[in-house]
Amino acid sequence: MDLITFKNMSKEFNPGKQTNRVLTDVNLTIKENELVMITGRSGSGKTTLLNIIAGLDKPTSGSYFYRNHDLTNKNYKQLADFRQNRIGIILQNYPLVDEKNVFENVKIPLWNSDLSKEKQEQHIIEMLRYVGLENKAKAYPKELSGG
Ligand SMILES: Nc1ncnc2c1ncn2[C@@H]1O[C@H](COP(=O)(O)OP(=O)(O)OP(=O)(O)O)[C@@H](O)[C@H]1O
Ligand SMILES: [Mg+2]
Numbered sequence: 433m434d435l436i437t438f439k440n441m442s443k444e445f446n447p448g449k450q451t452n453r454v455l456t457d458v459n460l461t462i463k464e465n466e467l468v469m470i471t472g473r474s475g476s477g478k479t480t481l482l483n484i485i486a487g488l489d490k491p492t493s494g495s496y497f498y499r500n501h502d503l504t505n506k507n508y509k510q511l512a513d514f515r516q517n518r519i520g521i522i523l524q525n526y527p528l529v530d531e532k533n534v535f536e537n538v539k540i541p542l543w544n545s546d547l548s549k550e551k552q553e554q555h556i557i558e559m560l561r562y563v564g565l566e567n568k569a570k571a572y573p574k575e576l577s578g579g
Pocket of ligand 1: 445446
């Protein structure tokens with residue numbers, strides 16, 4: 433199954449005035465379970481590409497498919513729904529809210545979810561169990577180990 437497909441995808445910043453074309457005709461397919469490393473010099477467009485993959489930014493031209501979903505012409509509201517349901521982003525440093533415990537931190541991305549409160553709580557507990565953190569649900573970030 434193809435996970436990510438770009439066809440002739442280009443990205444420009446400041447179109448018109450001082451156009452900065454960062455990505456030019458990207459043709460790329462990434463399959464499910466493939467492990468991909470994106471390398472390139474500083475300023476070459478790695479973050480720009482990742483932002484487009486994650487639905488945080490949009491291509492200027494060309495197309496982007498995620499599984500069978502054509503994301504090319506989605507608006508930012510539709511991209512927000514896509515991110516909420518399909519995309520996980522792991523950052524180098526953890527943006528945890530110090531004043532919230534583990535359970536409450538995991539709950540933050542669900543603020544806009546259609547799921548009932550009970551379903552959300554079930555889901556959170558299931559995910560904490562999945563990563564072996566269910567016994568830390570009430571702990572605060574500073575009480576956790578780094579990893
Ligand atoms: N929002 C923006 N508006 C205008 N130009 C931008 C914007 N974001 C990135 N750029 C420009 O696009 C180019 C690529 O930036 P990008 O952040 O994708 O590079 P990178 O490969 O991730 O670099 P680094 O290795 O330093 O993180 C740079 O010239 C940058 O100045
Ligand atoms: Mg970068």
